[in-house]
Amino acid sequence: MAAANLPLTYKGHPLRRKDNLIYYGSMAEKYIILLQVMDTKKEKDMDVATKVSVQLQLTDPDLKSRDRVVKKAEKDSLYAAMDVAAVWLQRALASK
Secondary structure (H helix, E strand, O other), X not given: OHHHHOOOEEOOEEEEXXXXXXXXXXXXXXXXXXXXXXXXXXXXXXXXXXEEEEEEEEOOOOOOHHHHEEEEEEEOOHHHHHHHHHHHHHHHHHOO
């Protein structure tokens, strides 16, 4: 029961999901990753992502949403998208 209170993390950064959007990283940091599941297919009884958009974004609230995007890419699976996201976020936060 205590595990229900712990946030989901991946490689030390929090993950938050809202519908087909996954936010990776903390808004307290300078950068965050936005993953958007754009297409899925049915595998048995589960939906599996087949097209995922990855964006490295600045968290500055004063910027317009299109100006926040630093890098973007599209991947064919959530696993590949998370792999790229982890590297991008790690490098961006290390270069402060």
